[in-house]
Amino acid sequence: MSLRWIGLLAALLVAHLALAYHVGQAQGVLPQLVVIAVQGVAVGAVVVRWRRSPPLIRSPWLLLAIAAFMQILWAATNLLAVVVGDVGGYLTALGVVFSGLYMIPCMFMVARSFVQNEPRVVVMLDLILSCLVAVLLYRLVTQIISGPLASDPSSIYLIIHHADAVDFSLAAMAILRLLGARGFRWRFFYFAAATYVLVNAIVAAVYNRVEMQGLPWWAGSLVDIPYACLAIVTMRQPPRFLRAYHPSLATSQTIVSFAPIMLSLIILMLGISVSRISFIPGVLAASVSVIFYGLRVAFIQSRNLDMQRAIDQTTHRLQQQVGRDPLTGIANRAALDTRLQEVLEEGLRTGSYCSLLMIDIDFFKQYNDSLGHIAGDACLVKVACALSSSQLRARDLVARYGGEEFVVVLADTSAEAALEVAKRLIATIERLQIVHPRCPQGHVTVSIGIATQTHDTSIDPVALLEDADRALYRAKSNGRNRYEVADDMKSDAPAALRGVGATDSALPF
Numbered sequence: 444m445s446l447r448w449i450g451l452l453a454a455l456l457v458a459h460l461a462l463a464y465h466v467g468q469a470q471g472v473l474p475q476l477v478v479i480a481v482q483g484v485a486v487g488a489v490v491v492r493w494r495r496s497p498p499l500i501r502s503p504w505l506l507l508a509i510a511a512f513m514q515i516l517w518a519a520t521n522l523l524a525v526v527v528g529d530v531g532g533y534l535t536a537l538g539v540v541f542s543g544l545y546m547i548p549c550m551f552m553v554a555r556s557f558v559q560n561e562p563r564v565v566v567m568l569d570l571i572l573s574c575l576v577a578v579l580l581y582r583l584v585t586q587i588i589s590g591p592l593a594s595d596p597s598s599i600y601l602i603i604h605h606a607d608a609v610d611f612s613l614a615a616m617a618i619l620r621l622l623g624a625r626g627f628r629w630r631f632f633y634f635a636a637a638t639y640v641l642v643n644a645i646v647a648a649v650y651n652r653v654e655m656q657g658l659p660w661w662a663g664s665l666v667d668i669p670y671a672c673l674a675i676v677t678m679r680q681p682p683r684f685l686r687a688y689h690p691s692l693a694t695s696q697t698i699v700s701f702a703p704i705m706l707s708l709i710i711l712m713l714g715i716s717v718s719r720i721s722f723i724p725g726v727l728a729a730s731v732s733v734i735f736y737g738l739r740v741a742f743i744q745s746r747n748l749d750m751q752r753a754i755d756q757t758t759h760r761l762q763q764q765v766g767r768d769p770l771t772g773i774a775n776r777a778a779l780d781t782r783l784q785e786v787l788e789e790g791l792r793t794g795s796y797c798s799l800l801m802i803d804i805d806f807f808k809q810y811n812d813s814l815g816h817i818a819g820d821a822c823l824v825k826v827a828c829a830l831s832s833s834q835l836r837a838r839d840l841v842a843r844y845g846g847e848e849f850v851v852v853l854a855d856t857s858a859e860a861a862l863e864v865a866k867r868l869i870a871t872i873e874r875l876q877i878v879h880p881r882c883p884q885g886h887v888t889v890s891i892g893i894a895t896q897t898h899d900t901s902i903d904p905v906a907l908l909e910d911a912d913r914a915l916y917r918a919k920s921n922g923r924n925r926y927e928v929a930d931d932m933k934s935d936a937p938a939a940l941r942g943v944g945a946t947d948s949a950l951p952f
């Protein structure tokens with residue numbers, strides 16, 4: 444804060460005291476003009492912060508400026524009453540209206556969560572509840588001043604006690620929000636707001652009690668204090684402890700959720716008090732506070748459920764994408780490893796062993812070289828589609844192992860059955876008749892290595908994959924467009940399995 448502004452504020456405070464002393468009373472015209480000037484400096488300081496703040500935090504600063512401005516209007520009404528006289532008590536009533544209006548932005552700024560994408564309904568409910576505080580305060584004050592209690596001088600204490608309760612609750616809410624604010628800018632805002640509303644509550648409590656004994660000449664200067672504090676806090680650099688303090692996410696969320704409960708509680712309290720003078724409006728207000736709070740919770744919960752559903756769908760989609768090969772759309776290596784591990788464990792547990800086919804496109808390098816890489820990609824997609832739509836069971840998995848290699852995991856499948864599947868897949872690819880200019884058959888063919896789990900197969904997927912890969916290597920060496928069974932299996936297998944493997948396009952499928 445520049446020295447110029449401190450000097451101006453100090454001069455105004457001294458001028459207020461001097462003028463009040465000179466006039467000999469607190470509510471002279473000139474002293475009250477000074478109050479308005481101090482309030483003006485405070486509002487100006489808040490407006491400057493509002494204009495300089497980033498968009499999300501602008502509205503709270505604006506609400507604070509409006510709240511302080513309402514107090515200027517209240518002070519101006521008092522001044523007008525001194526100058527022209529308050530015929531019919533209209534100006535007093537207007538002063539009460541402005542005091543009530545001051546509550547609306549104050550309550551709203553401490554009750555609103557200000558989170559991004561806050562549902563409009565929730566914002567509206569908070570605004571209505573904030574307005575209800577003002578309405579009830581107005582109703583309570585006017586009923587006490589002009590109702591049946593007016594003749595009882597002690598009834599003024601009812602107003603003072605309720606004003607204290609609301610002012611200090613407001614200050615408590617602002618301090619709570621300060622403690623729960625996670626961003627530094629938000630902490631700074633709530634620091635300024637809490638300072639202002641707390642000092643204002645203390646000054647109002649003292650002023651009202653002093654007033655009961657007859658206002659001494661200096662009492663008007665008390666009114667300057669909250670505005671001087673607000674101006675100083677707002678214009679100065681934020682204190683260091685605001686940067687050092689970091690509430691946890693849980694603390695912050697608890698406080699943000701708790702603030703509207705306080706607001707409803709204040710309305711409930713005012714509603715009960717009003718109901719003692721005017722039953723129906725009081726009970727209505729109390730009920731509205733409970734119903735609106737319930738509605739607020741219901742809306743937030745339903746929005747959270749919607750968000751949870753959207754997150755679940757996205758997670759599901761992402762999980763699917765994570766396990767998919769981007770080119771062919773079939774399962775990728777990660778999904779293969781997971782599924783293979785599952786069926787191996789199941790086989791070991793139940794004795795229903797699985798089989799594995801490792802499939803490799805023959806002469807694929809030559810295919811790429813002669814027809815280009817894009818045609819190669821298209822060929823991979825066709826082969827993947829043909830393999831995955833070749834009437835396998837839902838429990839089986841076709842995955843792209845890498846490059847032009849595919850793997851089929853066959854759960855609970857013997858070596859003989861796997862061999863039949865291999866034959867069928869070789870024929871399926873041949874039937875596609877994908878032209879391959881540099882393949883002896885003239886079209887794309889595949890070779891397959893078969894491995895089957897036995898009682899002593901490791902449950903590590905790599906072991907079975909290596910067996911199948913070795914069998915595939917033999918299929919390639921033995922002329923391609925054929926299948927071979929892994930050596931371990933062949934030695935254990937029935938005669939039908941041994942020595943078979945060569946296949947040609949004339950296989951009877």
Ligand SMILES: Nc1nc2c(ncn2[C@@H]2O[C@H](COP(=O)(O)OP(=O)(O)OP(=O)(O)O)[C@@H](O)[C@H]2O)c(=O)[nH]1
Pocket residue numbers: 770803804805806807808809811815816817818819820823845846847919923
């Ligand atoms: N178009 C395309 N080509 C790929 C892809 N992944 C691997 N390849 C190619 O596949 C070819 C595989 O070549 P090799 O490992 O020599 O096998 P091959 O030519 O099929 O020979 P054999 O397997 O012995 O019949 C390489 O030229 C790779 O560049 C891919 O995603 N798209």
